[in-house]
Amino acid sequence: MPKKLLQKFMPKPETLRNNKYLRIFGGLLDKPNLWTLNRKSAPGSFAVGLFVAWLPFPFQMVIAAGMAIFFNVNIPLAVALVWITNPFTMPFMFYAAYILGAKILGHNTAHFNFEASWQWVESSISTVGPPFLLGCIILGAIFAFIGFFVIKSLWKYSILFKWNKRN
Structure with missing residues (x-):
């Protein structure tokens, strides 16, 4: 896998260590594997x-x-993604995600009217919320699974390509 290409888009470890929201992790950020890309x-x-x-x-x-x-696993890459x-x-x-969740739960999606207001969110959280959250979790798991195996395969084939190139 082109390590330099990935590192170009990743935030720097110092930037993440100094982030006010990530300071809550304190000493947990000192593990070397969290900052290396392999x-x-x-x-x-x-x-x-x-x-x-x-x-x-x-x-x-x-x-x-x-x-x-x-x-x-590598924090900068996970955060960047x-x-x-x-x-x-x-x-x-x-x-x-909402459409997928609604299909799985058998909800009707034909009468979906979105309004950008807090009142709409409060009134529709019980109808739109469950299919939306279910769809988000399912699509998140699917993309995580695909991403894991695609990157693992690309990294493996990159190593094999370099190995064959040397011989």
């Missing part, structure tokens, strides 16, 4: 980052960092 930490980082990217919660970067610490959900992609991703 064939064992990269696939797990992709899985963590892609799963958390689908979670509809604030502070996704903190959640990704906590999960990266728990699973002992949560930015897949951004103001441009979020509506499409979360609508797809």
Whole structure:
């Protein structure tokens, strides 16, 4: 796997260590594997980052960092991947999650009227909430699974390619 390419897009360890929200992890951030990028930490980082990217919660970067610490994978890569959900992609991703959850739960999606207000959120949390959360968790798990095995395979084939090139 092109290590330099991935490292170009990852936040620097110093930036993350000094982040006011990540200071809650304190001494847990001192494990060396959390900051190195290798064939064992990269696939797990992709899985963590892609799963958390689908979670509809604030502070996704903190959640990704906590999960990266728990699973002992690269924090910068996991944190960088949560930015897949951004103001441009979020509506499409979360609508797809709602549609998937509604199909699984057998809910009707034909009469879905969104309003950007707190009253709408409070009134529809019981109808829209369960299918939306279910869809987010399922799509997060699917993308984490795919991301893990794609990166693991790419890394393996990259090593084999370099090995064959040397011979």
